[in-house]
Each structure stands twice: as C-alpha cells, then as structure tokens.
Amino acid sequence: MNYMLRNENAIYYECGYSCDNALYLHLGKEAFFITDSRYTLDAEEHVRNADVIIANDLYAKAVELLKHSRVKKVLFDPKEWTVFGFEKLRSETKVHFVPEPDFSHKKRIIKSDAELKIIAKAAKLGAKAFKHLAKTFNEEGFGKDEYALTHTAKSVLGGFGKYDLSFDPIVAVNANAAKPHATPTKKKLKEGDLLLVDAGLKYKRYCSDRTRTVFAEQGFVFDTNQHFAKKKIQKAYDLVRKAHDHAIMHARSGMKAKEVDALTRDIIERGGYGEYYVHSTGHGVGLDIHEMPYIASRSDTRIEDGMVYTIEPGIYIPGKFGIRIEDMVAMVDGRAKVL
Secondary structure (H helix, E strand, O other), X not given: OOEEEOOXXXXXXXXXXXXXXXXXXXXXXXXXXXXXXXXXXXXHHHOOOOEEEEOOOHHHHHHHHHHHHOOOEEEEOOOOOOHHHHHHHHHHOOOEEEEOOOHHHHXXXXXXXXXXXXXXXXXXXXXXXXXXXXXXXXXXXXXXEHHHHHHHHHHHHOOOOOOOEOOOOEEEEHHHHHOOOOOOOOOEOOOOEEEEEEEOEEEOOEEOOEEEEEEXXXXXXXXXXXXXXXXXXXXXXXXXXXXXHHHHHHOEOOXXXXXXXXXXXXXXXXXXXXXXXXOOOEEEOOOOOOEEEEEOOOOOOEOOOOOEEEEOOEEXXXXXXXXXXXXXXXXXXXXXXXX
C-alpha cells in the first residue's frame, strides 16, 4: 500500500518518532521520514522502519521520491494536509492521490497489547493526579476563580512539567458547568458549589481522559459517590451516574457504537432529561484525545476487543448547572474494562 502522512501522531504510529515538521511516505516496500536539519539527531536515533531524509524543502524532496518510485496511486487523509502542501505534490507529479479520511485513525482503532498497557498507565496516572488535585483544591482552591483553578489544575495534573496534558483542562463551577467545553470565568469556588473537572495527561504520548463532578465541601474527593445539597442536582447526578455505570456494565464487543450510546441515552431520556444530554456517549482515546471509535447515536462502527473509548454521559441545564461523569474503558474479552 502506498500512502503519505503529515499528521504528527499518524507519523509517530508508523515509525516511533515525529516532530512538528515532518512528512512520511510509504511507497511499496520502502518508507521515508522527511524532516529538516533541526531534528537530524533525534530522528536518526528514534525513527524505525523508515529511512531518515533531511531536506530544506520537504515537499520538493517528496516530489523527488514520488517521481523516482514511479508509483501510480497514493492514499492520503485530506484532514491532515493544507491546500498548499497537497497542491505542491499533486501539481508536480503524475501520481493519482486517493483521499481516505481518517486513514490513520482507522489503522489505530484496535490497540495492541503494548498500547493497552501504555494507555492503562496513562489512565492510572490521571486518576492519581485527580487525587492530588482534590487535595490542592481543598487546601487553596476555595475563594479562587476558575482562571486560577485552571492554572492550578494544569500544574498539578501535569506533575509540574513531568507530563504533557491531553488537552487544556476544564474546570467549571455551577452554571458554567452547563457548557460541555466550558472556558474559565471569574466565578470563584466556594463551599457548597458544584465543581466539574475534565482533564487528562499523556504517558509515552498516549492520552488519558477523565471527568468528575463533585459537591465542593471541605475534604471533597473526585469520586463518583457524591451528595449534593440541592435535590434537583442530586436527582440529575444520580441519573448520570446510573447511565454511566449501566453502559460500562452492559457494553459488549459485537455491538454497534450506536447501541452503546443508547445504553446511556435511554436512561437519561427515560429520566426526563433527554433534551439536556447534548453530546454523544464517548470517543476513542489513543495518541489523539479524540479518535475512533465514536460512541454516537448514528455510528454503525462495530465495537471490537482492543478498542479504547470513553463513557461520559452528561446533563446540562443552561444557566444552572452541568454534570458529567467520564471514564475510559478498554474492550477486553468482550466486555468494557475501566482503565
């Protein structure tokens, strides 16, 4: 198979190394990692199963290799390429470029045993980081606004620089939590508030992802056993937790992704909050924080052993509060195993 890659994680998956300026070609039995001289030493040390080529103009070198190989057809993911980069190759060669959206994600949808171990480690480190964050918030978080809390979360969750984060953490109080991808505000955390934290860290480039919603009283912890002062919030929380637990318990290999989505959605709809469940049940996690499979109501993807994805039902009442509980699962021996 002939294909070309531009995305950093897609390239890493192929050859064990990537950087912010690289182009990967797989032509027949040969593979080429093309980068510039800033990365010579790292590339030569870490790239496997590909020839390292240093060039000032990556596209010109790719054109040269394509012409020399005389291949007639090359696959590419149009989501990875700029118009400039793609047109440079298309206009200067006679190759027929075949678009294949999500090409690398499809290759990566089933994780190897080695990948599963790395992702499980990332998830465990993430859970441990949440424990440290709860301790820190209890000690110095009350009275701080979401900007300060988010800054603290970045530092604590990343081990003060030891780990990269999977994404900028979401730290939302009360009504701001009703926005699934909330950004910080000047809202300050006080005792008795609802606090939602969605965050993850990377281990050996693989992501983790976790969300907890808690009743922020002194001594709180980021677990799923929460008791809120307001009955309406407690009712919604218990429904989200029921949907979360039910999906993890009943998800099976062989189901379609939309059937797994229904495991959470049906419960929340029957509870009367269907209109407030505004996103899909989950998404795959790996080198990218969002990848296949997508656990959505329209997805016919067949769930298989080796897939890793999130279960994250939520209820979001505009102007009042939002609740989400999220864990990563791996499909092992036909069932969902919480990582």
